[in-house]
Amino acid sequence: MILELDEYSEVPIFQQIHDQIVFGIARGELPPGTALASVRSLAMDLAINPATVKKAYDLLKAEGVIATTRRDGSVVIEPGQATPEQVAQLEGDLKVSLARALAQGMDSQATKEIFQNVLNQFRPAN
Numbered sequence: 001m002i003l004e005l006d007e008y009s010e011v012p013i014f015q016q017i018h019d020q021i022v023f024g025i026a027r028g029e030l031p032p033g034t035a036l037a038s039v040r041s042l043a044m045d046l047a048i049n050p051a052t053v054k055k056a057y058d059l060l061k062a063e064g065v066i067a068t069t070r071r072d073g074s075v076v077i078e079p080g081q082a083t084p085e086q087v088a089q090l091e092g093d094l095k096v097s098l099a100r101a102l103a104q105g106m107d108s109q110a111t112k113e114i115f116q117n118v119l120n121q122f123r124p125a126n
Contacts, residue, residue, distance in 0.1 A: 001020075001021075001029050003017060003020050003021075003042075005017070005046060005048075013048055013052050014052050014053070015056070017056035018056040018059050018060060021060060021065075022065060025065060027121070032076050032077060032078040033075060033076065033078075034075065035073055035075050036057070036074040036075065038073055038074075060074075061074075064077070064083075098111060101114070
């Protein structure tokens with residue numbers, strides 16, 4: 001998987017790295033067991049500070065998407081059952097996105113269609 005960063009984006013670089021890895025996992029491009037590049041290696045490849053990559057990896061680890069060990073480095077983990085905290089976080093994120101869409105004048109049907117179109121971009125759940 002090749003990461004493409006937009007240095008002019010308002011989205012911080014660490015968030016762009018995080019999001020692209022999450023998208024890769026959701027699309028099945030990074031299956032469980034896939035080793036990610038080391039922090040130092042990815043930072044060199046992208047010509048960015050290693051602390052930026054570490055911040056993205058730390059966020060992925062906190063979200064339960066990757067595991068990091070000294071021996072194996074950072075590896076995509078097998079998805080498990082979502083925790084109540086993860087479900088609550090998702091609900092909160094969706095509420096904000098849906099409220100923004102409605103505040104911008106999108107109707108419920110259009111919002112549902114957009115949601116379904118985005119969901120269809122990812123691999124089906126097991």
